[in-house]
Amino acid sequence: MPRITAPTVAEHRAAQQRALLDAARTLLARTGEAPSMAEVAALAGLARPSAYQYYKSRQDLLHALVLDVFPRWTQRVREAMDAEPEPADRIMAYVLTNIALVAEGEHAVGNALAAVAPGEELNNQSAMMHRQLQTPLVETLTQLGAPDPQVTAELINAIVHSSTRLLESGAARETVEDRVRGLLGPYVRENRTTPVPESTP
Incomplete structure (x- = not known):
């Protein structure tokens, strides 16, 4: 289980999702193209496999965005x-x-x-x-x-x-x-x- 950086698991998950959404938004605004999960994870400060714990795919992430x-x-x-x-x-x-x-x-x-x-x-x-x-x-x-x-x-x-x-x-x-x-x-x-x-x- 990944290290929790918030008081609760739910708050940790919400913070990581927020970080991924903000990273995806930044990359999308910068390039106008759908970023890869690896690019989003890197900008959010997460390992690529960790990103998939919050969004199943790039399309899932874009849908959330x-x-x-x-x-x-x-x-x-x-x-x-x-x-x-x-x-x-x-x-x-x-x-x-x-x-x-x-x-x-x-x-x-x-x-x-x-x-x-x-x-x-x-x-x-x-x-x-x-x-x-x-x-x-x-x-x-x-x-x-x-x-x-x-x-x-x-x-x-x-x-x-x-x-x-x-x-x-x-x-x-x-x-x-x-x-x-x-x-x-x-x-x-x-x-x-x-x-x-x-x-x-």
Whole structure:
């Protein structure tokens, strides 16, 4: 039995699985190709045979990565939105957090997963993520009294998609964020329930 490095066997197993998933994600983002179990194990600091104690095959590992990547994306966006007490500011948080995730490489990982591990599970997870992301945005727009929250949400998502393309074509994150703030800022300020006083020069 391998040496346990956590208080319990369950915690040890969870930590090793987390290390393998993080290693697989790093390698996938770096190369865009499915890494071998040996490569993943080496980056995670494990012997290759040990990796198979947690994932039966490379496909099994990729499947687990699909189930890990999309929920974590959704959680980051929801947490950023929930941190804003002002509903209008949640719209900006939604867009900027999505931009941050793209800049950090999460979108590249998702695209790479689609290329190396296509299938029903990936499609289902992707569709679920987009529904889960859309829900708090539509709810926020409804709370703000937007005349057609669903359509407005689609337009806001179009900004996210355009920002993604700009980032992936080499635009600087700061530049994209500045443009987004300039574009969405007036809408956010107009819909604040508690207007922020303009600063004086």
